[in-house]
Amino acid sequence: MTLPLLPAPRRLTVTDPTGPPPARETVDALARALAPWAPRASRLAAGIASGLAPATAPSTRTASGTDATRDPAGTPSVTAVLDPALEDEGYELTVGPAAWELRAGGEAGAYRAVQTLHQAVRDGAVPTFTCADAPAYAVRGVMLDVARHFFPVASVERVIDLAAAYRFNELHLHLSDDQGWRLEIEGRPLLTALGSANDADGGDGGFFTRDDYRHLQEYALERHVVVVPEIDLPGHTHAAQVAYPEVSPDGLPREPYAGIEVGFSSVHLTSPESWSLIEDVVAGLARDTLGDYLHLGGDETLTLERADYLVFMERLGEVVARHGKKLALWQEATGATLPAGTRLQYWTWEIETTHLAEAARTQDVRFVASPANHAYLDQKYTEDFPLGLTWAGTVSIHDAYEWDPVAELPGVPAEAVVGVEVCLWSETLRTLDDVTTMLLPRLPAVAEVAWGSPRDYDRLTGSLVRHGRWWDAEGLVFHREPSIGWA
Numbered sequence: 001m002t003l004p005l006l007p008a009p010r011r012l013t014v015t016d017p018t019g020p021p022p023a024r025e026t027v028d029a030l031a032r033a034l035a036p037w038a039p040r041a042s043r044l045a046a047g048i049a050s051g052l053a054p055a056t057a058p059s060t061r062t063a064s065g066t067d068a069t070r071d072p073a074g075t076p077s078v079t080a081v082l083d084p085a086l087e088d089e090g091y092e093l094t095v096g097p098a099a100w101e102l103r104a105g106g107e108a109g110a111y112r113a114v115q116t117l118h119q120a121v122r123d124g125a126v127p128t129f130t131c132a133d134a135p136a137y138a139v140r141g142v143m144l145d146v147a148r149h150f151f152p153v154a155s156v157e158r159v160i161d162l163a164a165a166y167r168f169n170e171l172h173l174h175l176s177d178d179q180g181w182r183l184e185i186e187g188r189p190l191l192t193a194l195g196s197a198n199d200a201d202g203g204d205g206g207f208f209t210r211d212d213y214r215h216l217q218e219y220a221l222e223r224h225v226v227v228v229p230e231i232d233l234p235g236h237t238h239a240a241q242v243a244y245p246e247v248s249p250d251g252l253p254r255e256p257y258a259g260i261e262v263g264f265s266s267v268h269l270t271s272p273e274s275w276s277l278i279e280d281v282v283a284g285l286a287r288d289t290l291g292d293y294l295h296l297g298g299d300e301t302l303t304l305e306r307a308d309y310l311v312f313m314e315r316l317g318e319v320v321a322r323h324g325k326k327l328a329l330w331q332e333a334t335g336a337t338l339p340a341g342t343r344l345q346y347w348t349w350e351i352e353t354t355h356l357a358e359a360a361r362t363q364d365v366r367f368v369a370s371p372a373n374h375a376y377l378d379q380k381y382t383e384d385f386p387l388g389l390t391w392a393g394t395v396s397i398h399d400a401y402e403w404d405p406v407a408e409l410p411g412v413p414a415e416a417v418v419g420v421e422v423c424l425w426s427e428t429l430r431t432l433d434d435v436t437t438m439l440l441p442r443l444p445a446v447a448e449v450a451w452g453s454p455r456d457y458d459r460l461t462g463s464l465v466r467h468g469r470w471w472d473a474e475g476l477v478f479h480r481e482p483s484i485g486w487a
Contacts, residue, residue, distance in 0.1 A: 139419025
């Protein structure tokens with residue numbers, strides 16, 4: 001017997017998959033028990049409780065801290081315990097007719113436990129089960145490209161909701177590219193006044209104000225998701241050169257670019273004008289970013305000599321370190337001497353990885369796995385799918401599920417592979433419905449890889465049927481893969 005939990009807990013025992021309807025009083029009691037040490041988990045539980053009906057026989061018991069007793073009317077006792085012996089995102093959950101017990105290593109673990117509980121009771125019954133759970137990878141990210149096509153705050157919030165629901169803990173926002181610059185930077189008004197007014201179709205574009213950016217970060221943190229902003233350098237910079245032509249290699253004005261070609265742009269690698277802009281951008285980004293990491297791109301610099309590129313990336317790392325942040329880059333930056341703690345994101349699966357392994361052995365760098373043939377969810381489901389591209393092939397649900405992050409990086413020590421990230425580029429995506437169509441149902445499949453769930457494709461697809469009902473109820477558009485028996 002099992003439950004439709006995605007990602008599935010590492011260890012799960014189900015005694016009875018059916019049971020009585022969840023009662024508002026019980027979930028309210030859990031919210032109160034969590035409040036002193038896990039306020040975000042408490043608010044999540046309270047939100048779940050608000051949608052439930054009260055028990056037939058109201059309880060007079062209250063629950064707080066770790067002490068609770070069985071209510072005479074039959075309402076389960078509820079405890080929520082902070083247990084330092086568990087990992088920060090780890091938790092143990094016991095749910096039954098007599099008692100609910102939640103133990104977690106930290107507030108994030110408590111939040112993950114409440115998410116699991118919500119999925120377990122969402123169809124209107126309280127099963128009897130126990131689980132012990134913790135993630136396999138500390139970094140579990142979702143990347144959204146808002147540069148090729150811009151998505152407003154409300155749409156990004158929905159992506160954050162989905163990321164959090166499937167226990168991802170980072171949102172990587174790709175904020176600049178050849179088509180548009182999407183974030184207000186203090187002291188550099190032309191980046192948004194001129195650089196944002198376009199998209200891949202020649203449309204109006206758009207950008208986030210600093211207040212928008214702060215709001216999105218706070219919205220994400222409420223759900224235990226950290227925003228990692230990406231400003232791509234030195235390539236993918238045509239929009240920045242539209243705003244400030246003096247940073248281009250020839251200093252000449254640029255017209256906005258509409259299209260999806262890559263690799264043709266670069267800022268001047270050594271000019272004072274380029275480094276003045278870079279300094280302002282990194283400083284502003286560092287001031288306005290609540291998380292530890294800034295992603296500064298580094299990919300597809302097809303017009304540059306390798307030696308010149310590596311010198312640029314090393315200088316870029318020094319700027320980031322000076323502003324008190326850690327650096328994330330695409331895999332092309334491997335080989336540069338980079339600050340301690342740098343994360344390198346692997347995406348091109350058809351390469352030899354000896355240089356990545358050498359960097360892992362000789363530098364304090366870590367890798368996040370995003371192989372395009374498994375984790376790029378902008379790739380079509382099938383050759384004739386109306387959205388997406390196929391340069392990495394097609395990515396079915398099975399492709400998104402059946403892969404191992406460590407095995408994707410031969411020679412790189414397992415301990416150096418710290419994360420998994422799905423990427424959603426927006427060359428062909430224009431609306432939130434387009435975004436959710438490409439994310440769902442593949443996002444939960446990659447979530448299982450990132451979390452380290454026991455592999456069982458039949459269990460996954462069976463659970464997706466239940467999740468599909470929930471997506472329908474929420475008005476989310478998704479791809480109804482024909483091989484799955486959607487209700």
